Structure formats: C-alpha cells, structure tokens
Amino acid sequence: MRLSELLSKAPAxxxxxxxxxxNARLPWGKHKTIEVGKVAINFKCKTCDDVRTFMSGDKLSCLGVGDRVVSIDACLKCPVCKATVEAWFLVVSRDELDGQAPIVRLERYVDNRRGMASRVEVGAGTGTGDFDDLLERAQLAYEVQLGTGAMVYLRKIFEAITKQVADIAGIPTTGKKDGRKPFRNLLQEVDEQHHIIPTAFSGDGYKLFNELSEIVHGDSTEEIALQKYHPCRSLVIGIIQNVASDQEMKRAIDALGWSINQLNVPSSGAMAP
Structure with missing residues (x-):
C-alpha cells in the first residue's frame, strides 16, 4: 500500500x-517533498452541490516532527469546479519512518474547507437530512478531543427531534401548570407511539440521553465524554433514521407541509432533563 491510500481513509x-x-531520517523541523501517490477524499462540494472526490497533486509536503512522527500537508481539489480544501495529517510509525516498509498510523487529521465543502462520512447517505451540520460539528469536536462539546451537539439533536415528533403526533410537551414536561416522560410517550429508539438501544434510550446530560451539566471528564461519544452518536443517528422511515410520520409531515430536513433544532438545550 502506498502512503496516499492510508491518508485517503481520513478521518479514520x-x-x-x-x-x-x-530515504533517510527526516530531522525535526525539516521539510521534504514526497511522492506517495495522490490523496483522494470525498467531500460534498458546495459549488457543485454534489459529492466529489477531491484529490491532491502528485507531491506532498512532509515535515519532521519526531523520530517516528511526521506532519504531511496537502491541498485537495474538486475535479469539476476546482474548489480547494487544505488537509493536514499527523502520521506515526511503529518503528523507523525511513524503513523499507514502515507500519504507520494516521494519528490525527484536520481539514480547512473554508465553506467550500462539507464532510460526507458523518451523515451522507444515512438519512439525517439537515442534522448533518450538527452531526459534523459533533464529529469535529470529537476529533480535536473536545468530548463535552461533541456531546452538546448530540444532546441538541436528541431533544429537538423527540420534541418535534411529539408535536407532529399531538403528544403534549407541557406538564402540570403548563410547565415543561420532563424529557424522560416525553421520550417514553413518543417512543411508545412511534418507536423512535433503535432496536439496538431498546430500553436504554433515556439512559443514554442521561449520559449526555451528565456529561454536559455534570462533573464528567473529557476522557469519559470521548469514550461515550460513539454509542451516543449511533443512538442519535438511529433515531433520525427511524423518524425518517416511519410511514405514519411521513404522512403527517407531508400533511403539515414539513420535511425531515426542516425539523427545528434549538440553539441551546431547551428541555428539562
């Protein structure tokens, strides 16, 4: 495998x-141009309004960072409209980087899309509609080790779509004295009628929401937040997909002139835990 193939798997x-x-050890702070094949990463090009494979040139810039670490820069270009994305990769080797066939790992990946493109691996093809933006923000926060920030975005989506389904289904979102209904109760009522919680999380929907809340409002550490990010993200995506595929929900949304892409997401957490 050429190094470009590994880099093309980013952000994995x-x-x-x-x-x-x-060919030789690259000292700290020294640059070298390397030819390892073209890096190719899929993005949703905003100019083309379609998914395109953005590609680098034949040569990449490599910077020595440590005995077994290098930083690699690349400029990726849309093949149609020529929009560009800057990408940065931190590559770590098990042994010597200048070995005959080093075993290397992509330690970190960052891209600067400058409003020209959006990630596609986060939500594209999963039926998440306009929630893609919040899912992408959550993923980006996770990638830079901001676990609490990532959980905030997931919690927003969870709350918003549950409340919106309740509105469509005619389930009251207020409780006694017109106060906000506890989210646990609202989620239970919504799930009983429309089974929005994925089967894999059956019975644990509120438990995982509680995990989000404890991380956002409690004394949880960033390490714990990062550990719990993936199961919570899977639950949130599963809920969006379930709502999007619910035929009764579809008929109700159509009757109201809404769309799954137009569900309102509050700018901040609005529901009581």
Missing part, C-alpha cells in the same frame, strides 16, 4: 504497512 485513524516514502 487507520494503520497499515506502506511502501517506503523516506
């Missing part, structure tokens, strides 16, 4: 044995 932290790409 993949590891693989690659062809030799350095």
């Amino acid at each position: 932290n993949a590891e693989a044995q690659v062809e030799r790409f350095l």
Whole structure:
C-alpha cells in the first residue's frame, strides 16, 4: 500500500504497512517533498452541490516532527469546479519512518474547507437530512478531543427531534401548570407511539440521553465524554433514521407541509432533563 491510500481513509485513524516514502531520517523541523501517490477524499462540494472526490497533486509536503512522527500537508481539489480544501495529517510509525516498509498510523487529521465543502462520512447517505451540520460539528469536536462539546451537539439533536415528533403526533410537551414536561416522560410517550429508539438501544434510550446530560451539566471528564461519544452518536443517528422511515410520520409531515430536513433544532438545550 502506498502512503496516499492510508491518508485517503481520513478521518479514520487507520494503520497499515506502506511502501517506503523516506530515504533517510527526516530531522525535526525539516521539510521534504514526497511522492506517495495522490490523496483522494470525498467531500460534498458546495459549488457543485454534489459529492466529489477531491484529490491532491502528485507531491506532498512532509515535515519532521519526531523520530517516528511526521506532519504531511496537502491541498485537495474538486475535479469539476476546482474548489480547494487544505488537509493536514499527523502520521506515526511503529518503528523507523525511513524503513523499507514502515507500519504507520494516521494519528490525527484536520481539514480547512473554508465553506467550500462539507464532510460526507458523518451523515451522507444515512438519512439525517439537515442534522448533518450538527452531526459534523459533533464529529469535529470529537476529533480535536473536545468530548463535552461533541456531546452538546448530540444532546441538541436528541431533544429537538423527540420534541418535534411529539408535536407532529399531538403528544403534549407541557406538564402540570403548563410547565415543561420532563424529557424522560416525553421520550417514553413518543417512543411508545412511534418507536423512535433503535432496536439496538431498546430500553436504554433515556439512559443514554442521561449520559449526555451528565456529561454536559455534570462533573464528567473529557476522557469519559470521548469514550461515550460513539454509542451516543449511533443512538442519535438511529433515531433520525427511524423518524425518517416511519410511514405514519411521513404522512403527517407531508400533511403539515414539513420535511425531515426542516425539523427545528434549538440553539441551546431547551428541555428539562
């Protein structure tokens, strides 16, 4: 495998044995141009309004960071409209980087899309509609190790779509004295009627929401938040997909002239835990 193939798997932290790409150790702070094939990453190009494979040139800039670490820069370009995205990769080797066939891992990946493109691996093709933006923000927060920030976005989506389904189904969102109904009760009522909680999380929907709330409002650490991010994200995406595929919900949404892409997301958490 050439190094470009590994980089093209970003943002996945993949590891693989690659062809030799350095003939000698690259000292700290020293640059070298490497030829390892073209990096190709899919983005939703905003100019083309379609998913495109953005590609780099034949040569990449490599910077020595440590004995087994290099930083690689690339500029990726849309093949149709020529919009560009800057990408940065931190690559770590098990042994010497200048070995004949080093085993390397993509430690970190950051891109600067400058409003020209959006990620596609977060929500595209999963039926998440306009929630893609919040899911992408959650993913980006996670990638830079901001676990609490990532959970805030997931909690917003969870609350918003549950309340919106309740509104469509005619389930009251207020409780006694017109106060806000506890989210636990609202989620239970909504799920009983429309089964929005994915089967894999059956019986644990509120438990996972409570995990989100404890991390957002409690004394949880960033490490714990990062550990719990993926199951919570899976639950949130599953809920969106369930609502989007519910035929009764579809008929009600159509009758109201709404769309799954137009569900309102509050700017801040609005429901009581």
